[in-house]
Amino acid sequence: MSFCWAAYLAWEPAVSSGLPPPSTKPANRELIPEGAVQGDFDGDGTAEYVWLVPPKIDSTDVDCVGECTSYLTSSNPALRPYVLQTAIGGMLAVYHHLGAGRRDYVGIAPAWFMGCWSRYFVLTYRPSGGQLGVKPFSTHCDQWEHDSIPIARDSAHAGHVLIHYTDMAAGDFAVKTKSVPLQ
Numbered sequence: 337m338s339f340c341w342a343a344y345l346a347w348e349p350a351v352s353s354g355l356p357p358p359s360t361k362p363a364n365r366e367l368i369p370e371g372a373v374q375g376d377f378d379g380d381g382t383a384e385y386v387w388l389v390p391p392k393i394d395s396t397d398v399d400c401v402g403e404c405t406s407y408l409t410s411s412n413p414a415l416r417p418y419v420l421q422t423a424i425g426g427m428l429a430v431y432h433h434l435g436a437g438r439r440d441y442v443g444i445a446p447a448w449f450m451g452c453w454s455r456y457f458v459l460t461y462r463p464s465g466g467q468l469g470v471k472p473f474s475t476h477c478d479q480w481e482h483d484s485i486p487i488a489r490d491s492a493h494a495g496h497v498l499i500h501y502t503d504m505a506a507g508d509f510a511v512k513t514k515s516v517p518l519q
Contacts, residue, residue: 368411375430375440377415378461384412386442390425398449400424408444408459408466418459418466420446431458434469434489434497435518441469443486452477453504456486458497469497470516476502478509490515 372387389409392401406425408418420426423446431441444457455472475486479502490496496515503512 371428372411373428373430373442375432375442376438377410377440377442378412379437379439381438384410384415386410386415386428388420388423388426388428388444389417390423390447393424406446408442410461415461416465420444420457422446422448424448429486431487434458434487435495441487445475445480445486453502456499456501458487467519469518470499473499473501474504476509478502479511482511484511 368385369387372385374383374385376383377386378384386408389407391404391406393399394401404422404424406420406423408420408428410417426444426446429443429445431443433439434441439460441458441460444459445454446457448454454475454477456475457472458469459466460469461467470487473486479486479500484500486500488498488500490498493515495517497518498513498515500511500513502509
């Protein structure tokens, strides 16, 4: 495991809007895997758990058996799994109430066999299934080593969030910030 990826794995976001957390739906904790995160991802006022189900890795530890696709799965069977292609797992973070409603968002930094560049996904659930909150944006492990929070509510612009990304075209790995509309 690279130093950069180890630093990312140690990063634990503490992101909240200050609103009270959603009520907790009773869940059989034996069925909730380690690494699951809890939030009200469908906005119904009841919290559910989500977690990534990674693909099976072959004996060489450098390829998948079949597709290298992970699935974001929920303790709420009404929430269909979200397909995350080109990912062998990843780290999840909960962002409470990025938008005007009580809906929570889950951030996903996909894991891959090597390298420090990654797309960062932020999504929530709508009746039609998982929906991206913003277009996936580029991050580099250097960003995680400096405790950069990838997304936050933009208090200056209603309905917008601030994304903190690493510009792949720049050679300095500087973290840049941009205000974008939240879907």
